Amino acid sequence: MKKIYSFLLVLCLVVSVASCSNSNKETAKTTTSPSISTLPSDTKPLHTIYAVGDIQDFNEKLGPLAEKLVAEDRSASWWILGDGGYGEGSQVTDSYKEIVKVLDSNVELHAIFGDHDYGTQDPYRFTKANRDIIGAERRIGAQNSFVFSVNDKGLLKQENAPTNQSSESLAWTITGANSICVETGPDPSSDCSKETNDFFNRAVKENFEATSCSIAMWHHPVFGVIKDGGNDQEYSEEFGTPFYKSSVQYGVDIILNADHHEFLATKKIGINGKLHLPEMSSPFTRQFIVGTGGAPLSGDNKTPKLSSDAVDSEIKNEVGVLKIDLFSSSANLYFVTEKGIQYSTKVDC
Numbered sequence: 001m002k003k004i005y006s007f008l009l010v011l012c013l014v015v016s017v018a019s020c021s022n023s024n025k026e027t028a029k030t031t032t033s034p035s036i037s038t039l040p041s042d043t044k045p046l047h048t049i050y051a052v053g054d055i056q057d058f059n060e061k062l063g064p065l066a067e068k069l070v071a072e073d074r075s076a077s078w079w080i081l082g083d084g085g086y087g088e089g090s091q092v093t094d095s096y097k098e099i100v101k102v103l104d105s106n107v108e109l110h111a112i113f114g115d116h117d118y119g120t121q122d123p124y125r126f127t128k129a130n131r132d133i134i135g136a137e138r139r140i141g142a143q144n145s146f147v148f149s150v151n152d153k154g155l156l157k158q159e160n161a162p163t164n165q166s167s168e169s170l171a172w173t174i175t176g177a178n179s180i181c182v183e184t185g186p187d188p189s190s191d192c193s194k195e196t197n198d199f200f201n202r203a204v205k206e207n208f209e210a211t212s213c214s215i216a217m218w219h220h221p222v223f224g225v226i227k228d229g230g231n232d233q234e235y236s237e238e239f240g241t242p243f244y245k246s247s248v249q250y251g252v253d254i255i256l257n258a259d260h261h262e263f264l265a266t267k268k269i270g271i272n273g274k275l276h277l278p279e280m281s282s283p284f285t286r287q288f289i290v291g292t293g294g295a296p297l298s299g300d301n302k303t304p305k306l307s308s309d310a311v312d313s314e315i316k317n318e319v320g321v322l323k324i325d326l327f328s329s330s331a332n333l334y335f336v337t338e339k340g341i342q343y344s345t346k347v348d349c
Contacts, residue, residue, distance in 0.1 A: 045325035046154035047169055052321040053081030053114060053219065053258025055293030059100040061319045062293050070106050077156055079104050081258035081290060082114020082219030084140050092119045096139040097100050103345060108156065110143035113178045114219040114258060126180055127189045144191050147203045148174040150326055172214060173207035175200060179218040182240035199245045200339050207251040212348035213329060216247045221257035223273040223305040224264060225314060226298045245271055248283050253349050254331065258269050258291040261298040263315040263335050265343060266306065275310040288333065288346055290322045313343045321331065
């Protein structure tokens, strides 16, 4: 790279200052659209994760792409952002079985709970007992909450509890929580209590002290363009919105959600979901909705919370996954379908 910079310097000395200035302006224009990192092609990420939620008819829809990606990289981890299956009872568990055949025996698989992982759409049956019967925990490794870390050598490790890990050389932390509480409220029978929110808040705060790069994930997005996500649910102010507010406050770089059956990437947004401008000193994040596991397109049913200037990409009617290559102080993100890469961007910590 130093040789290239030297060559460019000589070139700029040969041509006029005005010419170089115009060339730079022209280059700036061509790089305003989302683009991947300019890292050398031989630079390997510390760790790669694939994220997707709202999985339906896995074998016919997401399965072929998943098989291809697993064959290409068995060292990557896969994360289900809730709703690993659809239907009632055994229909959901059948979906888990299809997923496990491709993923669980070949790569490291993790998941958080979505509403369909309770095997019903009746909020009165969103109970821990019913969730245990459906079996997302034992079949696809779904958890109510978790903290993972990726160190500077790329090792992915689950932490037992939120804790200050600053003594270790960590590159990234990943925090997850069950957001079903936005539909059930503080009901202990569904694992929805103050502890759910407290765990998440402690985790993102202590992870912020441990590393500058972090990811947070839960099923229901607070902001979107199809519907309001957690904000259109009862009790959302107690359990939905605080996940987002804590993430922004404590410097989470990437928020991953599902529930809306499309792909959506925001630009930098603040705690109010509005576009974060360069001159602002307030905290911000990037939100990515990846409800692209094969469920039918969601319908409009609430006023959008994101304005058009805060949206970086919206892709409908595509089955795909979000690939995230983690580096020591940045991440490259790609929305991948069987057609190839449909979107890419870089997030700096």
